[in-house]
Amino acid sequence: xxxxxxxxxxxxxxxxxxxxxxxxxxxxxxxxxxxxxxxxxxxxxxxxxxxxxxxxxxxxxxxxxxxxxxxxxxxxxxxxxxxxxxxxxxxxxxxxxxxxxxxxxxxxxxxxxxxxxxxxxxxxxxxxxxxxxxxxxxxxxxxxxxxxxxxxxxxxxxxxxxxxxxxxxxxxxxxxxxxxxxxxxxxxxxxxxxxxxxxxxxxxxxxxxxxxxxxxxxxxxxxxxxxxxxxxxxxxxxxxxxxxxxxxxxxxxxxx
Numbered sequence: 001x002x003x004x005x006x007x008x009x010x011x012x013x014x015x016x017x018x019x020x021x022x023x024x025x026x027x028x029x030x031x032x033x034x035x036x037x038x039x040x041x042x043x044x045x046x047x048x049x050x051x052x053x054x055x056x057x058x059x060x061x062x063x064x065x066x067x068x069x070x071x072x073x074x075x076x077x078x079x080x081x082x083x084x085x086x087x088x089x090x091x092x093x094x095x096x097x098x099x100x101x102x103x104x105x106x107x108x109x110x111x112x113x114x115x116x117x118x119x120x121x122x123x124x125x126x127x128x129x130x131x132x133x134x135x136x137x138x139x140x141x142x143x144x145x146x147x148x149x150x151x152x153x154x155x156x157x158x159x160x161x162x163x164x165x166x167x168x169x170x171x172x173x174x175x176x177x178x179x180x181x182x183x184x185x186x187x188x189x190x191x192x193x194x195x196x197x198x199x200x201x202x203x204x205x206x207x208x209x210x211x212x213x214x215x216x217x218x219x220x221x222x223x224x225x226x227x228x229x230x231x232x233x234x235x236x237x238x239x240x241x242x243x244x245x246x247x248x249x250x251x252x253x254x255x256x
Contacts, residue, residue: 021103034222041125042215045179048121049222050143052177055114057226066108066162070147070202072155076108086110086152087122087143087201099187100136124179126214127199133242135184146180146203146210150256154202155226165224172225173255178203179219181212183239195241203248205256209239213246221254 014045057066062217073157074084082091089108097103112118124144145217151174153160165171182200190196203210218230 023030023042032110038216042052045124045126045215045220046228048124049145049177049220049228050226051115051121052111053222053226053228055118056176056222058114059111060165063188065165066067067152067168068163069160069162070149070154072154076105084108085201086147089201090138099189101159102138104138104140104142106140106142124214124220126179127181127212128214128245131197133196133245135187135190137187137198142199143201144180144199144212146200147177148175148256149204151176152202154220168224170224170255172223174224175203175254175256176222176224178221178250179212179214180210181214182208182210183241183244183245183247185241197242197245197247209237209248211247211249213238213248217246219250243250 020035023088030150060066064167068086071083071085073081074089076083078158080091080093082089084096085104087104087106087109091103091105094103106112106119109118109122115121122143122145123141127144135218151163151165151168151171153162155161168174180200180203183195183197184190185192185195200210211219213233215230218232221229221231223229231250231254233246233248234251237251239245
């Protein structure tokens with residue numbers, strides 16, 4: 001009886017070579033995929049800002065071109081006095097609650113009636129919620145885009161009032177919303193020895209670091225004419241308490 005030759009399998013050396021080739025390919029492909037994911041998140045963020053811009057323009061059309069305020073004391077339909085932030089209503093009963101348990105009625109956000117998916121549009125997909133130093137403020141995610149505090153008046157400040165957008169100097173070039181966050185060291189569980197970060201709702205021209213440069217050290221920006229651009233941080237402006245998170249401020253090239 002004749003027998004054919006036995007089929008030859010992989011030798012150990014050949015198997016190791018194949019494994020090495022696969023590992024090399026993975027080393028090349030995985031970082032590329034990570035870069036693609038980050039770019040996709042940045043694109044979604046830009047789209048979010050564009051939609052916020054459309055909602056903002058519709059709000060202006062319905063309100064004689066007057067810009068809504070950052071914050072002010074109001075009473076809701078149930079007689080509850082609280083803070084009407086532009087991103088929602090916080091009842092007064094919430095103020096004494098611990099961080100992370102505070103209440104926020106997001107349907108009371110100024111732009112909520114104008115945006116069908118407001119609950120997702122206000123959240124940048126690159127905001128690092130899974131980071132170990134993230135500190136929640138409310139029982140829900142809230143606003144990851146800060147508003148220009150020079151344009152949007154805080155009615156709690158003496159002498160401040162809402163402005164007519166068309167009369168605002170350089171309104172078409174002005175920053176409206178941008179990626180934001182802040183380092184917190186004064187509200188438990190954060191402390192000076194345990195700095196944490198959170199979403200933030202306002203961006204200042206000078207002083208405090210509230211811009212979050214989370215897209216390859218750039219921040220996406222909605223401008224007054226409706227276009228979305230990007231800018232880097234003013235050199236040396238990153239908040240040193242959590243410098244790896246790239247929370248800083250804009251330089252003079254970004255108009256307020």
